Amino acid sequence: MTDDLALLEDYIQRCSNWGRWGAEDHLGTVNLITPEKVREAARLVRTGKTISLTMPYDEGGPQTGNLGRHNPHLYQLASGPGYLTGEQQSVETPTMTKWRESSGQPANALYDDVLVMPTQSGTQWDALCHIFWRGQMYNGYSAADAGTGGSRTNGVQHYTGKIITRGVFVDVAEHRGVDSLEPGDAITVDELEKCLAAKKLEIRTGDALIVRTGFMAARRGKWQDYAGGPAPGLSLHTAPWIREHDIAAVATDTWGVEVRPNEIDCWQPFHVVCLTHTGLAIGEIWDLDGLSEDCKADGVYEFMLSASPLPLTGASGSPVSAVAIK
Numbered sequence: 001m002t003d004d005l006a007l008l009e010d011y012i013q014r015c016s017n018w019g020r021w022g023a024e025d026h027l028g029t030v031n032l033i034t035p036e037k038v039r040e041a042a043r044l045v046r047t048g049k050t051i052s053l054t055m056p057y058d059e060g061g062p063q064t065g066n067l068g069r070h071n072p073h074l075y076q077l078a079s080g081p082g083y084l085t086g087e088q089q090s091v092e093t094p095t096m097t098k099w100r101e102s103s104g105q106p107a108n109a110l111y112d113d114v115l116v117m118p119t120q121s122g123t124q125w126d127a128l129c130h131i132f133w134r135g136q137m138y139n140g141y142s143a144a145d146a147g148t149g150g151s152r153t154n155g156v157q158h159y160t161g162k163i164i165t166r167g168v169f170v171d172v173a174e175h176r177g178v179d180s181l182e183p184g185d186a187i188t189v190d191e192l193e194k195c196l197a198a199k200k201l202e203i204r205t206g207d208a209l210i211v212r213t214g215f216m217a218a219r220r221g222k223w224q225d226y227a228g229g230p231a232p233g234l235s236l237h238t239a240p241w242i243r244e245h246d247i248a249a250v251a252t253d254t255w256g257v258e259v260r261p262n263e264i265d266c267w268q269p270f271h272v273v274c275l276t277h278t279g280l281a282i283g284e285i286w287d288l289d290g291l292s293e294d295c296k297a298d299g300v301y302e303f304m305l306s307a308s309p310l311p312l313t314g315a316s317g318s319p320v321s322a323v324a325i326k
Helices: 002-015 028-032 035-042 080-084 094-103 172-176 189-198 215-219 236-244 269-278 289-298
Strands: 050-052 073-078 112-116 124-126 164-171 208-212 249-252 281-284 302-306 317-319 323-325
Touching: 002 236, 002 269, 028 281, 035 164, 035 302, 050 289, 073 080, 164 172, 164 189, 164 289, 172 189, 172 208, 172 289, 189 236, 208 289, 236 269, 269 281
Parallel strands: 164 208, 208 249, 249 281
Antiparallel strands: 050 323, 073 112, 124 281, 124 317, 164 302, 302 323
């Protein structure tokens, strides 16, 4: 335990960005996505092809109640069958009244609904208020800021409209020649660098690193403990490499990005270092299988990434419609 804590504290010190962008910062590494970085990403668009990286938000998702999270549920406020059976009333003009009197139905009506879901039940970004360490969140803000009604600091709304950058795709499953990495399989710096070299790619400041393990493909439709159980993922020991390369965001096709079981005696230590101290934008449960097939077909593993969260004021995370644009 003592050695684990010493390692964690060393990584925290080496990887911290607290104060780097000022005492009032709520963006963390998203600050690295400058206007020039957006222009660089835009120059990668050659064909206009778009590939969604977001899984459907519906009841077929991976949540089982872990951490109180459930799959999205859509409730109808007004429906087509209700309209056809006369449940709806509409604002009528004389012409519309004649139609209703002759048919028994309003001439025009609507379909309306309510979505009920945890903010982190599907493809999503973590906000910088999501994980605390010793009473604080990113940039030294107090955990007390994150109370009922939304966090006063580091809410996910600060990311909205700002995560548009160069995406670099590292398909570790493809590189290994397997369908999926196994639970507990840690992805190391050496492996990341070999995957990048194989595709003649380099990491640049402000990039989004998109890492596929194949684990979503292996569990799709038979999720079991996908959300919260053992999983492949990034090793804690990639944290200094991510900080040294000034990567703006990391997203994977797993529930928690980092390998589980955790490598040291701390719950989610990668999050403690990279989210709470580096201020890294972390994306989870991204659907990367379509991107994998497309990259295999055209050999292009870099693209413009557009991945803006909803402006949910004070939220700990948000759904995202992530798109790779080639």
